[in-house]
Amino acid sequence: MAVLMTLLSSKVGKIITTLILVILLMAGGVGYFAWYNFKREVPIVYKSAEDHFKYGSINSGGIPFFIWEVLPNLFAEHLPGPDGYQSLGFIWEEGKEMPVGVSKTIVGFPRQGSTCALCHSTTYRKSPQDLPTIVLGAPTQKFDSIANIRFLAACGNDPKFTPDNIIPAIEANHNLSWSDKLLYRYVIIPQTQKALMGLGLGFAWTNSRPDPGPGRIPSFNPVKFINFRLPLDDTIDNVDDPAVWNLRKHKGFYYHWDGLEGSLTETIIMGALAAGTKPDNVPLENLQRVEDFIRLIPPPDYPFDIDPVLAAQGKPIFDNKCASCHAFGGDRTGTVIPIQEVGTDDHRIEMWTQAAVDKYLAVGDGQEWDFTQVQKQNGYVAVALDGIWLRAPYLHNGSVPYLTDLLEVPEKRTTTFYRGYDVYNRDKVGFVSEGTTAETEGFKYDTHLDGNSNQGHLYGTELSSEDKQALVEYLKTL
Template identity: 40%
Template sequence: MISCACKPWVKGLVFFAVVVGILGAMIGYDRGFREHSQPAWTSATPEMRFKYGSIGAEHDAGVPYWIFYVLPRIFPDKLLQDGKVAPGGYAALGVPWEQGQELPVGFTKKTIGFPRVANNCAVCHTTSYRVSAETNPVLVVGGPAHTTNVEAFFRYLIDCAKDPRFNADILMAEINRVTELDPIDKLLYRFFIIPITRQRLLEREAQFAWIYRPDFPDWGRGRDDAMNLTKYFMIRAPMDDTFGPTDMPSVWNLKKYDWARGHRMNYAGDSNDAYSVIMDSALGLLGAAPANKEDFLGQVKWLHTYLTQLPAPPYPFPIDRARADAGKPLFAAHCARCHASELTGRPLPLAEIGTDRGRLDSWNKGAAIKANQVVREMGLDRRGLVEEDLQGYVAAFLDGIWLKAPYLHNGSVPTLRDLLEPVANRPRVFWRGYDVYDQKKGGFVNDTPEAKRVGTRLDTGSRGGGNQGHEFGTGLSALEKEALVEYLKTL
C-alpha cells in the first residue's frame, strides 16, 4: 500500500492557488461583466428616460467610456464634414447636446464591468430648432434628428480603429491625463479593453463597407440608409448596388397608425406596425440578440407605450389666423385626398407620387422573409416586416409637419414652401442640418453662410437625392401657397 499524503507546503500552495483563482474570477466578473443600474436621474421622467435611458445596447455595441472620451482628443483629424475637419469633438456630428449633460441626447452610459457608451432611439428621434442664431436650441423628443450625422459617427469609430495611433500606449497616456484609473482598471484597459475594442470596431468595417463606396454620396445630416443597415447587419446579406437614403422620421403620436385598417410603417410601408418598427430599430442599436430578453421586451413595450401617447408638438411661433383660414380649403382641395383620408398611412403607387425610387429598390420580399426569420430565432414575437415587394411610399400623416423638414422621404426639398413649387423651381442644392427655423417658408434656414458652414451639402442630382415628384398644389398662386403653408403650421 502506497501513501500519497501531500506535504503541508503543497497543500498550502494548492489552497493559495484556489483562493487566488476565486478572487481573480470575482474581480474579473466585477470589472468585466457585472451590470449596474443607471443613475436614477436617467429615468426621473419619461422624457429623460427616452433621451438617456439604456435599452441594452452597451452589451455588444457599447464603446468603453474612457476610450469614447479621449478619441476626439487623439483623432480630431478624423471628424470630417464634407471632406473637411470639423472642430468641436462629437458636437461636430451635429448631435443635440443639452447644457450640463455629460453626453449628447441619445447616448447612454451604463456600467457593465466598466462604464460603456451606447445609443438609444433618441439618437435618431430628437429634433433641435432655434428661433434665431442668437438663441439656445429647443429640443423636441420624438422628432427627426435632422442635425445629426449618423454616417459620420459610424465612419469615425472605424477610421480611428484603423489608425496605428489606436494603441494602448497612446490611449492610456491620454486617459491618464483626464482621470485616475485604479491599478486593476489600468491593467484591464491596457491589455484587454483597448485591444478588444479595436478588434470589434475593425470587424464592423466589412458590414459598413457600402458607406465607403465612392459611387454612393454621403447621407449627410439627418439621413440614413435604413434598409441597407437592416440587410447588412440583421440578415448579413452580401453588399449589392442599391442605395436608398431617407430622412430620419418622427415617431410621435404612433397611435394614429392602425394595422387593422391597412396602415403601414416606415416610408415604404415595409413594416406592419409600430411595435415591430420599435423592436427592429432597437435590435439594430443592440447589434446582436438581446443579452436579457425579458428586459429588452420591457424596454420595447415602454417605448411603444410612450411614443403611442406622445403628442405631436404644436407650432411654437405666431400664426396668421386669417391666412391659415384661407389655406384650409386649399388643403382640402389639393392635399386632403392623400393626407387626410382613408389613403393616409397606406402605401401609394410610385407612379402616382413620382418621387425618387432608391429607397424602394433597397428592400424586397426576400430580405423581409430573412429578417423575420432572424428575429423569430431570437425568440422574439412581433408582426414584423411585410413579406411583399414594395410598390410605393406611404401617404404621410401631417401632424407636426412644421418640424419634419426637409421634405419627401429622402429629405430632398428643404421647406414646405419649396415643396409647393414645380420640380424645376425647387432648390437643386441646399445645406441640411442647420437648426434655425424659417417661419416664413416652413422649414430650416438652408442657404446662408452659417447654414453652409454648419450643414452638409445635398445635391438633388446625386444618387438617391432626387427631388422630383409630389407636384401637388404647384399650380396655386403665390398668395395661395403662402396661405396653404400657414394652414399646415396648424396641423
C-alpha cells in the same frame, strides 16, 4: 512498512486535496474577476420617461465609455469640425455628461451606447443669436451617422490609438485602479481598436454611394450587408429619419417610409437591432417605456405667429386637396401609395428586398419576441402631417428643403442646398438651407445624385399662389 505507507498516503492525500482546493479557489477568483470586470451589470434606471427616452439603455452595445469620451481630443483631425462630437451633430443639454441619444451603462466597465433619441431628436433656432430649442421625437436634421462611423473607424486605424496615449487621457477625467489600467492596456483598448477597425470595414460599401449627410441614414442596407450577410448590391437607401411623436393617433398605420412594418412594437425592436442590440439581448421592458413615451409626445407647436385669417382660408384647401392622404381619418392616410402614382425617388423601394424580409422574419425565432408583420411593398406611406413644420427637409429622402418648394413643380424646386443648419426660415417653412452660414455649417445636398431626386409628389402644385400661401399657413397649425 505498512504504517509508513499509510502515513505517506495520508500526507499525499492531504497535499492533493489542498492543491485541488487551491486550484478551485484560484479558478473561482479568476471567474469572479472576469465576471466583475466584463459581465457584472449595474442597472441605471431613469425615473422620468423623458430621460429614459434620451439616455436609457437599449442594450445597443457601443464602445467603452471612457475611451469614447477622449476620442475627440486625441483624434480631432478626423472630425469634420472643431467642436468635438457636436461637429457630428450630437445634441448636448447643459450640464449633462453625455449627449441626447447616448446611454452609459455598466457591464463590467462603463460602456457607451445609442438610444432612440439619437435619430429622433432635433434642435431649432428662431435666429442665429438664439440658444437651440431641443424637440424630442423630431427627426434629427443634424446628426450624421455615417460621418460618426467614419470618425470612429479612423480613430481605430490611427497609429496613436495605443494604451500609452489613451490611458493618460482617461486618467485626466477618471481615477483608474492598477487593475483597471492593466485591463485597459491589455484587453479593453486592443479589443476596442479591433472593433473600430472592423466597423470601418463593415461600412466600406458606403464609399461607393452618395453620402447621406446630416439628418439622413442608410436605413436597411447596413443590416442587409453586415448583420444578414446578404450579397452586396448597388442599391441606395439614404432617407430622412421620421418623426416619432403622437403615435397613439397613428394606430393602424404602416411604419417606415415604404410601409415595411405594420406593428409599432416590432418597428421599435427593429430600430434597436439596427442600433446594435443583439437579438438575444432585446430589453423589452426598456423598449416598452420608449413606445409608451412616443405614443404620447405631442407634436410641437409652430413657434412663430400664425395669421388666423389666412390659416382659416387654407383649411378648406387642405380638406379638399390633402386630407384624404394626410389628415387623421383620411381614407389613404397611413397606407402605401404606389410608386407609379407618387412618383418620388424609388431607390428606397428597390433597396428593400424579399430576401431581407425573409431574414427579418426569422431573426426573432426562439426569442421572447418575434417579427410577424415585416413585408415588401411597392410605394411610400402617406404620412399624417402633425408637426409638419419641423419635419423639413421634405419627402422620404429629404430632397425638398422647404414646404413652399414642395408645392412647386419639380422643375422649380431647389436643386442644390445645405442641410444641417438649425436656424429656421419662417417664410419658406423649413431650415435655412442657403447662404454663407448654412454653407459653412451644413452639408451640400445635390438632387442630381442617385437617391437624391426631388421629383414626384405633384399634389397641390396646380394651386394658385394665393391658395398655396393659405395652405402653407394652415399647415403650420397641424
